[in-house]
Amino acid sequence: xxxxxxxxxxxxxxxxxxxxxxxxxxxxxxxxxxxxxxxxxxxxxxxxxxxxxxxxxxxxxxxxxxxxxxxxxxxxxxxxxxxxxxxxxxxxxxxxxxxxxxxxxxxxxxxxxxxxxxxxxxxxxxxxxxxxxxxxxxxxxxxxxxxxxxxxxxxxxxxxxxxxxxx
Numbered sequence: 001x002x003x004x005x006x007x008x009x010x011x012x013x014x015x016x017x018x019x020x021x022x023x024x025x026x027x028x029x030x031x032x033x034x035x036x037x038x039x040x041x042x043x044x045x046x047x048x049x050x051x052x053x054x055x056x057x058x059x060x061x062x063x064x065x066x067x068x069x070x071x072x073x074x075x076x077x078x079x080x081x082x083x084x085x086x087x088x089x090x091x092x093x094x095x096x097x098x099x100x101x102x103x104x105x106x107x108x109x110x111x112x113x114x115x116x117x118x119x120x121x122x123x124x125x126x127x128x129x130x131x132x133x134x135x136x137x138x139x140x141x142x143x144x145x146x147x148x149x150x151x152x153x154x155x156x157x158x159x160x161x162x163x164x165x166x167x
């Protein structure tokens with residue numbers, strides 16, 4: 001990307017299962033910057049996001065507790081603000097907690113292999129996807145909403161030099 005874009009401040013917790021071969025903090029920051037470029041409502045350094053790179057057991061427990069689904073999933077998002085609050089939060093001078101994004105390592109690795117992409121590329125996609133959920137986008141509310149969210153994901157991933165995951 002040519003000029004730096006302001007993006008949410010990320011508080012990152014990385015389970016050792018994710019390993020050290022990839023600079024996860026730099027990858028997450030790049031994904032957040034690309035997301036903010038396509039969803040300017042979160043392009044504010046006063047917005048805070050908790051990003052957890054977890055193991056499958058932790059994500060399974062959260063998915064069971066909050067979604068009544070007893071299995072790990074690739075990414076969970078827990079927004080702290082409504083869409084309307086996100087749109088208003090950019091005008092604030094103080095911090096605003098957007099929410100939490102949690103990725104499951106085993107699911108991410110398996111899906112990356114199935115898609116024929118790197119773990120880093122797939123994790124970037126999942127972070128973008130989770131951040132868009134925190135911004136108030138939801139692909140599960142209808143076809144139009146799904147298309148809108150996927151279009152933003154494609155644009156953000158293109159800024160990262162990553163292929164269209166929906167092609």
